[in-house]
Amino acid sequence: MTTTNGTAPRALCRADADGRITFELPGSAGADPGARVLLRGRPAKGEAEPEEHALSLEPAGDGRLRAVLEPKPLLTEGRWDVLLVRAPGAEPERLRSGPRDLRALLDGHLREWPAPVAVRVPYATKDGHLALRTWLRPAHAETDRVDVGERTTTVTARLHGTEFTDDGLVRVRVRLRGGRGREVSVTPAVDADRRGFAFTVDHGELVGAEAPDAPGYWDVYVLTEAGAAPVRAGRLLDDVADRKHSFVHPTARVGGATVRPYYTVDNDLSFDVGPAR
CATH class of the missing domain: 2.60.40 (Immunoglobulin-like)
Structure with a gap:
């Protein structure tokens, strides 16, 4: 070639x-x-x-x-x-x-x-x-606002290709990559149309009782109903092919650790949690 x-x-x-x-x-x-x-x-x-x-x-x-x-x-x-x-x-x-x-x-x-x-x-x-x-x-959760505070990060998003059911079992799961199932589960606030939603992640829950001694990456998934396949959250529906280095969010400090939401090389939403420098 x-x-x-x-x-x-x-x-x-x-x-x-x-x-x-x-x-x-x-x-x-x-x-x-x-x-x-x-x-x-x-x-x-x-x-x-x-x-x-x-x-x-x-x-x-x-x-x-x-x-x-x-x-x-x-x-x-x-x-x-x-x-x-x-x-x-x-x-x-x-x-x-x-x-x-x-x-x-x-x-x-x-x-x-x-x-x-x-x-x-x-x-x-x-x-x-x-x-x-x-x-x-098969489905996608398109993120919009990512508001980083001192103790929490709040994300607004919208489902495409699927919607939430009304069985009360919907969740947002923030899962440690390679962490053998370690995750933080959050109940989102769901709009009346069953597609728009918002959720808040407590930085302290990602850090845990002790500050990490090495970086860890937490990926965001949405569970629309009990037993459904998790839907990855990210930002895909515009003209930006690579947003990892162009959409940079603030870093919050939690004791001896830092927490920062970021977009991966696939434009998916994740959290970078690591020791403060």
Whole structure:
């Protein structure tokens, strides 16, 4: 696969609210009628072959070519490189990122998303290539406000692809990663529509009786009813592919420990609990 940034064509792209993504390239990129845009998933650890989807290139006017990724088929959750195959059998080239029109994604959190919740966000990699970040989940809890106080953090969120039942057994579980089942259970305040909710986490419960001597990471899950699969909480429904380093929340101190909510590399909400420095 060719990765030389200076010679690869630059692709413009536009994302629509329904998940459709349109790519436009200069006409010289697809002189051969068999030219294609290729989406290649980055294999997870242990996977042998990457998943691929080929998109045909059609004239778009003004000497440009257009390829359209329709809302279906749904793409597996992960990261996808966007490549150009200039002719059948040619080596794929990673496309450089041109302007990305993501305005239709800005208010995604205001819409109701059906199950499964399928999200696609185009972005530019650190080396300037075009890629897609995708999420595909049976249901999702989209976070909104994260208010960090001295002793507690309060989060407002909304369910998509599911809703709370009225059996009184709904919970938010903040679970220690790799902690052999250690978790803090919180009862959320649920809105009348059974989708919006808020919950408050006591920092002292995450720290425990003694300050930790090593960092620990606590992941946030929502249990919508007894026996239901936990729904991961995070912030996916907008135009931000990677928010870990751009959405930084305050750190609270609890005795000899610190507690800080943060977004993971997957844009999921977690808490970083560790010794004060």
